[in-house]
Amino acid sequence: xxxxxNGPILAVFASSKGPGDPERASLMSxxxxxxxxxxxxxxxxxxxxxxxxxxxxxxxxxxxxxxIVADTSFVLPPALKGVTVEAQEDQxxxxxxxxxxxxxxxxLPGSLWSATELFGVWSTGKTKGRNLPVVxxxxxxxxxxxxxxxxxxxxxxLPGHERAIQFADNIEDLWSRxxxxxxxAR
Numbered sequence: 001x002x003x004x005x006n007g008p009i010l011a012v013f014a015s016s017k018g019p020g021d022p023e024r025a026s027l028m029s030x031x032x033x034x035x036x037x038x039x040x041x042x043x044x045x046x047x048x049x050x051x052x053x054x055x056x057x058x059x060x061x062x063x064x065x066x067x068i069v070a071d072t073s074f075v076l077p078p079a080l081k082g083v084t085v086e087a088q089e090d091q092x093x094x095x096x097x098x099x100x101x102x103x104x105x106x107x108l109p110g111s112l113w114s115a116t117e118l119f120g121v122w123s124t125g126k127t128k129g130r131n132l133p134v135v136x137x138x139x140x141x142x143x144x145x146x147x148x149x150x151x152x153x154x155x156x157x158l159p160g161h162e163r164a165i166q167f168a169d170n171i172e173d174l175w176s177r178x179x180x181x182x183x184x185a186r
Contacts, residue, residue, distance in 0.1 A: 007039030008182040011102035011132075013118040014044075014052040015110030027108055027139065027171070028055035034171050036064025038179070043101050045094060045117050046070040055108075056080060069097050091120070099125035104182040105134045106174065109142035131164065133181035137174050138167040 012035075014028050035042060036059040044052055046068050056066050057079060067084045068074070071094065076085055088094040098121045107118050118134070125132045136143040166181070168174035 007041060008103040008179060009041045009043060009101055010035065010104050010106050010178060010182075011043045011045065011098050011121060012052070012055060012106045012108065013110070013114040013121075014055050014108040015050055015114035023139070024109065025054040027137070028052050029058040030171050031055060031106075031108060031137075031174070032058030032060075032064065033062045034175060035059060036062035038175060039064075040175075040179075041065040041067070043067050043069060043098055045098050045121065046074050047091070047094070047117070048073065050111075050113065051077070051080075052108075053077065053079060056083060067101070069094050069101070092124070095120045095124040096128070099128065099130055099132060102132060103185070104178045105132050106178055107134065107136040107143065109137060109139050115143075131185065133178065133185060134165045135174055135178040135181065136165075136167050137171065138169060143167060 012031065032042070032055040042055070042059050042064060044056060044066065048071065051068075059066050060083070067086065069086050069088060071091075072087045072089055074085065074087065076083065086097065088097055102121070105118055105122055107115065122132055122134055138144065166177050168177050
């Protein structure tokens with residue numbers, strides 16, 4: 001998937017594994033549809049069997065473009081037939097590829113695993129000189145700890161941290177923030 005003038009390329013981090021809020025699949029579906037209707041192209045990092053199927057199927061149903069960057073053990077489920085999959089041998093290569101593809105990073109409430117992947121991609125981008133903006137959907141205070149971390153730990157060492165990492169309360173706000181930050185970064 002190459003960048004187009006249609007919309008930003010957004011890496012979306014959402015987990016379908018682990019304990020969670022019953023709204024998780026619904027939030028993924030709503031986000032996939034909302035972003036696709038605004039011509040965003042989505043990139044999903046898949047490691048093992050953790051794949052945000054509701055996000056991907058909703059985006060595709062709304063006419064959106066989705067690419068998966070996965071480990072070599074990943075097998076595409078039949079429901080996702082036709083989705084572009086790029087396999088990378090090791091995690092560092094996957095993180096680098098996602099950070100190279102994306103214009104911005106979006107986190108949906110999920111698991112600690114998806115937050116760890118987000119941080120891995122973001123920090124890989126930083127080491128390569130990319131300043132990828134991050135917006136987290138703080139639904140039901142899912143990322144409140146990260147908000148505190150950003151304010152207390154990142155603020156002294158990352159000038160302009162409030163422009164690099166933001167928090168949204170709903171999907172419309174999420175889109176507004178990430179699309180603005182990506183546009184400003186271009």
